[in-house]
Amino acid sequence: MNQHTDLAAQAATDLSHREFLVFSLGDEEYAIDILKVQEIRGYENVTRIANAPAFIKGVTNLRGVIVPIVDLRIKFHLERVEYGGQTVVIVVNVGTRVVGIVVDAVSDVMTLAPDQIKPAPEFGVTLSSDYLSGLGSLDDRMLVLVDIDKLLTSDEMALVEHAGASA
């Protein structure tokens, strides 16, 4: 009986609380909606694609599916871009598409209550606030909450061919 009410209470909080996957790019901490994440894997075996922007590292084989790999560190103009044992690829689902994003490390999964999510200020030349769903504050940490859907389907990512985008 007790357990039952616990579960119910938890379910109620779950509705308003959202879970995020936290990853780091350099010294900065970013987070994306965990429901978008399909899997996390190592960075390996990426086939380069000619004449593509530098942040598109190429494509890789994910169990028979060809998946593009985007390095967010290059996209966000980070100074140090290294590929090592810690470098991981977060495979995300954007609409019907599967895309891998390269990050320095994945740290943990955080649950944020609505009052912990602050609106993103209007700034950002490199990262337009259009692609942010807010800033998460957690004790003394700040998480940049990225709207991965909007970011990856945006024109500047050149990942998706928009019908009539050239017009």
Add this chain to the structure above:
Amino acid sequence: MDITDFYDTFFEEAEELLADMERHLLELDPAAPDTEQLNAIFRAAHSIKGGAGTFGFDVLQRTTHLFENLLDHTRRGELRLRPDIVDIFLETKDMLNDQLDAYRNEQAPDQEAYERICQTLKTLALEEIGQSLDGGHEAAPAPTPATPPEPEAAPAEDAPTLPSAGDQLLVALIGVGDKDRELLVEELAQLGEVVEQRGDAERYEVVLSTSVSAEDIEAVMCFIAEPEQVAISTAASSNAAADVHAQATGSEPEASSPGASSQGSASTDSASTSQPASTPSASTPSASTPPAKGAAGTERKTSAKPAKENSSIRVSVDKVDQIINLVGELIITQSMLDQTVSELDGAADPRLLNGMNLLQRNARDLQEAVMSVRMVPMDYVFSRYPRLVRDLAGKLDKEVELTTEGESTELDKSLTERIIDPLTHLVRNSLDHGIESPQTRLAAGKPATGRLTLSAQHQGGNILIEVIDDGAGLDRERILAKARDSGLSVSDSMSDDEVWQLIFAPGFSTAAQVSDVSGRGVGMDVVKRNIQAMGGHVEILSRQGQGTTTRIVLPLTLAILDGMSIRVGDETFILPLSAVLESLQPSREHLYSMAGDDQVLQVRDEYLPVVAVHEALDVANARTEITETIAVIVQGEGRRYALLVDDLIGQQQVVVKNLETNYRRVPGVSAATILGDGSVALILDIADLHRLHREKRQRKPRDLASQTASHSLTEDLSA
């Protein structure tokens, strides 16, 4: 192949179309209908009608024909939708489903229901737009009864009184052939006692002592005869004269075939016998009393065969793809294991080596088997056309000879299934509008028999399917005139190609008359949509008086490709083997430079432009000294050139993976594939690579180019 082989395909397609139709109908907002949805519903009805016509499912064809007409009015805005009209549409859709089921089980569709729905639709048309639905073409159904029944199919209870047992009915068969007459008499004998029969082929009278109502008799007779061929009246007066003609009772039912078999043939007959929309004035269509229904019901039950079970299963392509992917992974794991084992000392356990060999063989077999699930020869598509062409040619009084080429060209199953509809439309169009009547052809100095050719071939990484006729060709002026009428913006200065593209506009048709063959303009619209949905495009080549060629170009999406793997720098690429002509080691004396920077390679008596892969695709660490590279002579879109690569690795079959699924189109690359070690290799697009190379060259500093140009000019002048 027999046409019945395609019944199942039609049933499945039609079922899907109906499901689509229902979905659209349900989503439709009667107050503000979405034109796209109306078009989709209309197209579904149109496609079903086409198929039903091809297979001779008359009742289905007629019902969809009425429905389609009504939908046509709707999408043109002449019929304002209301919720109750949508209800009628849905009811019609259900009826089509029932009819489809009946045909699938080799039964005749429910005649009563058919008549009722036809009436409903006709009444709706009359009431809402004051128009009859029979558009003035096709064998118009017999005159409609004066009393329109209620749309909502409430069976009237005031049906004609049931004749009491022992009543005598005079059933007159008008213009019924000998064989059918025998069957009819047999049927009648099962309903009551045949008192006497007499007459000739023109009018044959049977006096029947029965307790069954006239309607029921009619319903049964409908399996064999047209309603207007049967007249039923009470036969009290004709008794006296009967004895004189009482003979020919030798062919009584008991003596001939048993009832079951006769009914079997009766029901199959009815599938091809047309059953017009209305019954003669002897009965009102809606007059079905419960007992009558019961009688008709049992009648049908006895003729019902157990519902057929499908011997094939329909599996979604996604699932097959998943299996292909998994098998691919298995192969990769297997080759990894293989490598590990070969790195072991030579003293490896022979049992392990045997096992490895067996695993390799099984894995390859498995891969082949899975691949073959997807691939079907074009014959699968082409073989449906001889019958269609024959029937249509007969209908249109034309003489047509059909030839097919490249039937063995293998194509992905998903593509073949989707190519059928567009191709059917194109064939119909060619027959209806393209090829002229024998007289016209003779007058134009052409042989009376028109030629229609269907061909398929792989070319340059594409699959080309062509419909070629030697008919009248497209009429530029008429298309332009029609386009102006339809409010499209056109000008006389448009190129032929642009004019031909006009016929793909929705609702565009130059046919003077709407027929059930083609001419609604729905065809080309659908063709273009379907082809584009497959990532391909349609080209039309036409010359007035000489014929039209419609070419469908499909990219190789999930086909299997014979490829040649090459290495440039540290990267591996795949060339489509079909594009590779030869490879050679270029030598200095065969290389010439042109306009400074460009180079050509002399191969025997030809000068071929040189394209280096590392330049076009920015590959690092590639060999830049031309004489150290290998020149692969390739051909794409009719253009030949020498492609410089570092090394040839070998030939292999690769599974083509679409890059656009998760990424986008890449210049110079048609698709990707997965290599034995699990890494991704790009498949080069020969024609596009050449374009890419040229573009890159053009982007180079202009001044250099202009300098060389002026330099050579002064040289010319001084010479």
